Amino acid sequence: MKKRNQYIEIEDFLADESFRLWMKSKNDVAGWEEWTLEHPKRAKLVQEARLWLLAMKVPEDNLSQEQVDAALQNTWMKIEQKEQDRKMEQKLIQLWNTTWFRKMAAILVFGLLSVYAYNTYFATENDNSYYEQTVANTDKDGLLEQINNSNKPQIITLSDGSSVLLQPKSKLSYPKVFTGNERKVYLSGEAFFEISKNPKKPFFVYANEIVTKVVGTSFRIIAYKNQSDVEVLVRTGKVKVNSEKDNFSSGQKEIVLLPNQALRFIRKNQTFNKITNITLDKSITSSVRSIEQFSFEFTDIPVAQIFKTIEQAYSVEIDFPRQELQKCHLTTSLTDQPLPEKLKIICKSIGENSTYIMNGNQITIVSKGCN
Known part of the structure; x- marks a missing residue:
């Protein structure tokens, strides 16, 4: 008891085996509680020693002085780290209280918010304005x-027999009936086009800042409003691409693309990058859709299998009389044809009384069997 009267440091308590036993098991054999009550001034020191003991998480009762020192060192390191964090926090608070630092921080925050606001609101509005303004300038x-708000492609049939496979989060504006000497549509997003041939009426697709001109071919355009590039990929035929501000008759910046060639238009600096070997461009090859991978060349193939290929390529559902058509086989080429023309050819090949009905992505084949 006299010995503990000389304890003035926390280490003195931690090194005392009876103190550790009291703290751990509450077995007060040595009368620590009574001693603490008799010396209220030491109560604070006892409490701090208790907290240190808990912080060290000492598992054993019998500790050597070396073990106590090691535990103390470990605890000291934790405390010093917290003290450093506290001092750093105080320095930041002091720094924040200085006028120049608050001005710099305000400028930085304002700059970040400006960039965020521009990208979120103004840039989107500017990107979207091309499609909106272009459509607004027409009738x-x-x-x-x-507008495709679904999670799968939607098929659109135009008045000239052309078909457009519109991808999700995309929209297409087009006339109910094409009039005059040109066929014009307006795209925001991604779509695969199969254009009905008509040399007297060229087909134009306006997408962001470029115009794609075709006569009869199949190709894909990716022109989302918030993307920095526009991509055009030709599957069959030939297309010509120009910037919207240039006239095709002038021939300026006109790029000609053949099958399996692509073009990337950089919107920021209005430049074209022609890609003659699409297999070397990972960005393009990774974005190839199902419709661009299927072959529509059929040699003695069951009609049911042909319909299955069309379903997978166009994301449509085809209902047909399986029993009547189970023995039907066709040999035909449908590669360079829009979807309505594909269906016409199939129905004509099956039998004169065979027809089809399209209702969005649902197609119904009406037939009594093969010829």
Whole structure:
């Protein structure tokens, strides 16, 4: 008891085996509680020693002085780290209280918020304005707009027999009936086009800042409003691409693309990058859709299998009389044809009384069997 009267440091308590036993098991054999009550001034020191003991998480009762020292060192390191963190926090608070630092921080925060606001609101508005303004400059009463808010492609049949496979989060504006000497549509997003051949009426796709001109071919355009590039990939035929501000008749910046060639238009600096070997461009090859991978060349193939290929390529559902058509086989080429023309050819090959009905992505084949 006299010995502990000389304890003035926390280490003195931690090195005392009876103190550790009291703290751990509450077995007060040595009368620590009574001693603490008799010396209220030491109570604070006892409490601090208790907290240190808990912080060290000492598992054993019998500790050597070396073990106590090691535990103390470990605890000291934790405390010093917290003290350093506290001092750093105080320095930051002091720094924040200085006028120049608050001004610099305000400028930085304002700059970050400005960039965020521009990218979120203004940039989106500017990107979206191309599609909106271009459509607004046409005869709005004569245009229909298809917006794909679903999670799968939607098929659109145009008045000239052309078909457009519109991807999710995309929209297409087009006239109910094409009039005059040109066929024009307006795209925001991604779509695969199969254009009905008509040399007297060239087909134009306006997408962001470029215009793609075709006569009869199949190709894909990716022109999302918030992307920095526009991509055009040709599957069959030939297309010509120009910037929207340039006239095709002038020939300026006109790029000609053949099958399996692509073009990337950099919107920021209005430059074209022609890609003659698409297999070397990972970005393009990774974005190839199902419709671009299937072959539509059929030699003595069951009609049911042909319909299955079309379903997978166009993300449509085809209902047909399986029993009547189970023995039907076809040899035909449908590669360079829009979807409606593909269906016409198939129905004509099956039998004169065979027809089809399209209702969005649902197709129904009406037939009594093969010829």
